[in-house]
Amino acid sequence: MSLLLAFCTATLFSFGTYLVLQRRLSRIVIGIGLLGHGANLTLMLSAGGRGRPVFIGSEGDFTDPLPQALTLTAIVITFGVTVFLLALAYRSWVVSHDDEVEDDVEDRLIASRLAAHVAKEESGEPVPDEVQS
Amino acid sequence: MNNLIVLPVALPLIGAGVCILVGKSRTAQRFVSIATLLAVAAIAVWMVVDVDTNGTLVTQAGGWPAPIGITLVADRFAAMMLVVSAIVLLAVLVYAVGQRDAEGSHVGFHPVYLVLSAGVASSFLTGDLFNLFVSFEVMLTASYVLITLGGTKAQVRAGMTYVVISLLASTLFLAALAITYMATGTVNMADLSGRIAELPEGLRSALGLLLIVVFGIKAALFPLYFWLPDSYPTAPSPVTAVFAGLLTKVGVYAIIRSQTLLIPATDRAGTVLLVVAALTMLVGVFGAISQNDVKRVLSFHIVSQIGYMIMGLGLFTVAGLAGALLYIIHHIIVKTTLFLTAGLIEHTGRTGRLARIGGIARRLPVLSALFLLPALSLAGIPPFSGFVAKLALVSAGLDAGEYTVVAISLVVSLFTLFSMTKIWAGAFWGGSHGDNDQELIIEGRLGTPRVMTLATGSLAALSIAIAVASGPLYRFSERASDDLLHPARYVMEVLGR
Numbered sequence: 001m002s003l004l005l006a007f008c009t010a011t012l013f014s015f016g017t018y019l020v021l022q023r024r025l026s027r028i029v030i031g032i033g034l035l036g037h038g039a040n041l042t043l044m045l046s047a048g049g050r051g052r053p054v055f056i057g058s059e060g061d062f063t064d065p066l067p068q069a070l071t072l073t074a075i076v077i078t079f080g081v082t083v084f085l086l087a088l089a090y091r092s093w094v095v096s097h098d099d100e101v102e103d104d105v106e107d108r109l110i111a112s113r114l115a116a117h118v119a120k121e122e123s124g125e126p127v128p129d130e131v132q133s
Numbered sequence: 134m135n136n137l138i139v140l141p142v143a144l145p146l147i148g149a150g151v152c153i154l155v156g157k158s159r160t161a162q163r164f165v166s167i168a169t170l171l172a173v174a175a176i177a178v179w180m181v182v183d184v185d186t187n188g189t190l191v192t193q194a195g196g197w198p199a200p201i202g203i204t205l206v207a208d209r210f211a212a213m214m215l216v217v218s219a220i221v222l223l224a225v226l227v228y229a230v231g232q233r234d235a236e237g238s239h240v241g242f243h244p245v246y247l248v249l250s251a252g253v254a255s256s257f258l259t260g261d262l263f264n265l266f267v268s269f270e271v272m273l274t275a276s277y278v279l280i281t282l283g284g285t286k287a288q289v290r291a292g293m294t295y296v297v298i299s300l301l302a303s304t305l306f307l308a309a310l311a312i313t314y315m316a317t318g319t320v321n322m323a324d325l326s327g328r329i330a331e332l333p334e335g336l337r338s339a340l341g342l343l344l345i346v347v348f349g350i351k352a353a354l355f356p357l358y359f360w361l362p363d364s365y366p367t368a369p370s371p372v373t374a375v376f377a378g379l380l381t382k383v384g385v386y387a388i389i390r391s392q393t394l395l396i397p398a399t400d401r402a403g404t405v406l407l408v409v410a411a412l413t414m415l416v417g418v419f420g421a422i423s424q425n426d427v428k429r430v431l432s433f434h435i436v437s438q439i440g441y442m443i444m445g446l447g448l449f450t451v452a453g454l455a456g457a458l459l460y461i462i463h464h465i466i467v468k469t470t471l472f473l474t475a476g477l478i479e480h481t482g483r484t485g486r487l488a489r490i491g492g493i494a495r496r497l498p499v500l501s502a503l504f505l506l507p508a509l510s511l512a513g514i515p516p517f518s519g520f521v522a523k524l525a526l527v528s529a530g531l532d533a534g535e536y537t538v539v540a541i542s543l544v545v546s547l548f549t550l551f552s553m554t555k556i557w558a559g560a561f562w563g564g565s566h567g568d569n570d571q572e573l574i575i576e577g578r579l580g581t582p583r584v585m586t587l588a589t590g591s592l593a594a595l596s597i598a599i600a601v602a603s604g605p606l607y608r609f610s611e612r613a614s615d616d617l618l619h620p621a622r623y624v625m626e627v628l629g630r
Contacts, residue, residue: 039307
């Protein structure tokens with residue numbers, strides 16, 4: 001494997017990971033795209049050394065065609081799903097006018113009720129058995 | 134006859150195409166998709182009988198020989214999963230037709246649903262790791278569409294989490310595939326079975342770890358479960374039901390398949406799996422107890438139940454795996470029934486929040502029975518299927534001397550029962566809250582609950598049938614897990630050597 005391409009894969013994966021960890025949806029989409037490229041490049045590189053002919057030429061060592069077929073399939077899938085993700089991001093912008101990935105609403109509700117419960121207990125007020133939502 | 138294996142994948146895809154062509158008529162769509170899934174179920178039943186008597190079915194797509202072409206394999210485990218999934222997909226489709234909510238309002242529901250079923254069938258039948266990736270993508274892309282079909286704010290928010298986390302898992306899977314191909318030069322699972330053992334130890338454990346993480350995200354294992362209770366409850370009830378019943382179990386299937394077939398017997402990480410299983414059970418059930426919405430309680434239970442299946446796998450004995458397989462059969466049916474019931478509760482009470490509904494037991498005794506049966510079964514109360522499956526797991530655990538995980542699984546059962554009584558007390562007992570009494574008769578406006586009740590009822594009856602037929606089923610699971618623990622037979626069937 002070429003050292004340069006190996007370095008490229010590492011860079012794609014690290015930038016992708018960084019972007020996926022962001023809160024803005026547009027960055028996550030780009031991050032997913034970069035990660036996909038990284039994975040596809042790795043798959044491509046699994047064919048082995050560089051400089052060998054694909055299928056032209058008369059004799060000698062051909063490069064392995066299977067990884068190329070696999071990569072092509074993977075690229076098409078990544079492309080389709082990324083388009084779906086973009087459509088979803090657009091829909092999200094239409095309904096909420098915001099690009100931020102929100103927290104789980106129900107989860108926050110339970111956490112805030114627990115916090116209220118604890119605060120009441122600390123202030124010495126009587127705590128009801130069943131907290132109504 | 135071997136070529137019939139292709140049909141569970143091909144028929145739904147053809148059906149999906151026909152459904153798009155007849156998109157103007159919802160009646161024609163219903164006819165096509167129900168007929169397709171009926172045919173798939175019939176083929177699956179024939180397949181499981183044939184595989185059990187005559188041995189594994191193998192076909193090579195396009196006539197390319199095994200390590201190069203795409204192999205489709207139906208052994209006992211795959212055929213069994215196929216039957217259960219076909220039945221559940223059919224029942225949920227009938228329910229969706231009765232509910233009319235998602236199914237009636239969108240022309241895309243039937244085609245996408247059929248594509249989902251093709252993806253699920255293909256994941257079970259494939260004998261090729263790359264084809265497993267493609268099948269996962271077919272299934273997941275269909276599920277992305279189904280989960281966001283309504284396009285509401287909550288659905289888009291939850292769908293986003295689901296899509297991003299699934300995409301991340303798929304990317305990791307692709308990277309794992311690349312490393313596998315680089316190291317061994319093949320992606321055929323039977324071929325890999327021997328070759329992975331020849332790799333250096335570090336590479337073997339890296340591959341094993343990557344595969345567990347990838348499939349663990351799909352199966353919602355601890356600590357990779359967090360996306361599930363967030364995203365599942367927002368989808369329309371039939372969609373949630375089929376996701377809850379099937380999709381995570383496809384992940385479990387992939388874990389069991391890869392751990393038994395690909396990872397060499399000397400490398401099996403039994404203890405790690407048992408620890409993960411125990412934590413998954415505990416975290417899931419505690420999460421369920423803290424929730425206040427029917428669907429969310431049930432979603433956390435999925436996580437908890439996955440722990441039981443992984444516990445059976447982690448023992449790596451025939452009895453343990455047989456228990457896990459029996460548990461998967463029981464769980465798919467019961468969990469789907471529970472989610473369908475939760476959909477009926479939301480349908481009649483307008484909400485799934487426990488604080489706002491109540492008194493269903495008095496007004497709708499049939500619905501209450503439909504909830505109580507699978508709920509008790511899930512908790513593992515004696516005459517039901519959950520008891521049989523848990524008994525098999527517990528006795529296998531005791532035989533293997535893993536007392537800690539057995540004790541945890543029993544404690545978790547108690548907590549499961551506790552959280553079920555929470556739903557029962559909140560939704561079924563007590564008076565009704567608010568002013569939704571007059572809204573209870575909704576027949577005609579949102580479709581007929583009778584069809585929905587019929588679909589739910591037949592699944593509940595099936596779960597009782599599992600308990601009645603547990604003897605033959607357990608012996609079948611034992612034969613299936615015996616095959617799984619002797620991967621040489623699988624390799625022999627596929628490669629012929």
